[in-house]
Amino acid sequence: MISTTTSGSGWIDDAIAGLGAGDVYVSPDVSDSSGLTEALTGVVPSDGSVAVVVLPKDAGIDSPYSTYILEKLVGATDQPTVVLAIGDDLQAASTAIESEQALFIANTNETAADGDTQTALVETVQQIVDETPSAPGAGAGGGGADWLLPVIIGGAVLVAAAGTAIGVLARRRRKPESPATADPVPPGIRLRVNRLRELRSDYANLPNSPTSAETAHGIDTLASHVEQLFVRLDAKAEADQIVLAEAEYSDKLARLVAALEPDYLLDLLTRPDLWDAPDERIGEVREALTGVTTQIVDNIKQVNARTGLRFQVSLDSLIGRSELRDWERRFRQSSGE
Structure with a gap:
């Protein structure tokens, strides 16, 4: 399901309401919100395991600390994993995998994407899905990507997203080193x-x-x-x-x-x-x-x-x-x- 709730203010409330109706919420204040919504819907699993929220950079200006919005979303939504972009700043939290690992993946892809938020989000969602033990397609010969085949085959429905999704799938994944063996905290x-x-x-x-x-x-x-x-x-x-x-x-x-x-x-x-x-x-x-x-x-x-x-x-x-x-x-x- 796709939500495109519109509001000039109250980004957090709008995002929470949007995630109550679907797994992807892109604020209408974000540039090309409809195209980004469609691109993300092409990679977010349909089982309600991952939620993605994209807010404009201004949404974080009055936050008391950097992860305030993410914590509010996690506390108010049912999806086990939440991926958040505020401008080009990516964050993630999860109960399906280690939350530190989810954040590490998000930060790594943010840096690698060099300002391309859509690419960073798509890659982050795919890597978190791959790392999730119950990820769709886990154990299949496709290495966790088989569940995307119906989406790719049905590309006529997702014309706007096809270029990004196929481009990300075609290139080699940038897998971050597992935090289980490399704790970023000294x-x-x-x-x-x-x-x-x-x-x-x-x-x-x-x-x-x-x-x-x-x-x-x-x-x-x-x-x-x-x-x-x-x-x-x-x-x-x-x-x-x-x-x-x-x-x-x-x-x-x-x-x-x-x-x-x-x-x-x-x-x-x-x-x-x-x-x-x-x-x-x-x-x-x-x-x-x-x-x-x-x-x-x-x-x-x-x-x-x-x-x-x-x-x-x-x-x-x-x-x-x-x-x-x-x-x-x-x-x-x-x-x-």
């Missing part, structure tokens, strides 16, 4: 992200504490954005930018992890009477968490814009706490650093 950063997710549960489970609940949400957001940054750096940036980011966030995340450990912030929230200046200390940690998250979002935008990374956040207030320096040192030692 090992040291991965250790910190994993610890952040463990700590998030401690704060989420603290009852009757709005500050703790907000902190849990902030930790979850930070961990997700850290992964997004390195996935996008791996797909789009030069090696020196990855090295810079790793050096920057190895220190900052280690310091932040130390501040979020149960012996510090969690103890401050549960037993403030046992600390000197507890409100000041709590404010320092929350400010640091917000500051690092904001900087990472800015870095993701810089990667998307193909500009150099800029680091402006300082955690001086946490550096001044001697107990945090000790805990940070122990974290590094336990991590083998």
Whole structure:
């Protein structure tokens, strides 16, 4: 099914409504929306396993962070895989395969297509279908592409899409290296992200504490954005930018992890009477968490814009706490650093 809901605003609501009626939604504000809709319909499976949304670049201007629209779509739709293009920026999330793998495929094809959003989308959909265990045609001699034959044979129905679909099928697929063997997140950063997710549960489970609940949400957001940054750096940036980011966030995340450990912030929230200046200390940690998250979002935008990374956040207030320096040192030692 094809949806072409039209609206001058409310792109997210229109996309959600469109995906309720079909698996392809292209905003009427996108150039040649009808042609792109038809081209995508030629490659999207008919079983409801993949949804594709294409929005104009302006749709992402007011988003609080880069994956905000994608997360809204994933939460509101039934398709296991969602592929999103905002302008020429591709994103993807999936429960059929690893979501990081889906995003990696989308980013790789975005870079390879060099601004040709239609080609990038078609290739991304096809590769995700190929990687999905239950993909139509899986195990057949055609290597996962047999299900497309009726579409190609029925080219008279899809004249506008035929050139793109056949062109993509005819050339050799650009298969990204499997994230299962090549995690784009550096090992040291991965250790910190994993610890952040463990700590998030401690704060989420603290009852009757709005500050703790907000902190849990902030930790979850930070961990997700850290992964997004390195996935996008791996797909789009030069090696020196990855090295810079790793050096920057190895220190900052280690310091932040130390501040979020149960012996510090969690103890401050549960037993403030046992600390000197507890409100000041709590404010320092929350400010640091917000500051690092904001900087990472800015870095993701810089990667998307193909500009150099800029680091402006300082955690001086946490550096001044001697107990945090000790805990940070122990974290590094336990991590083998």
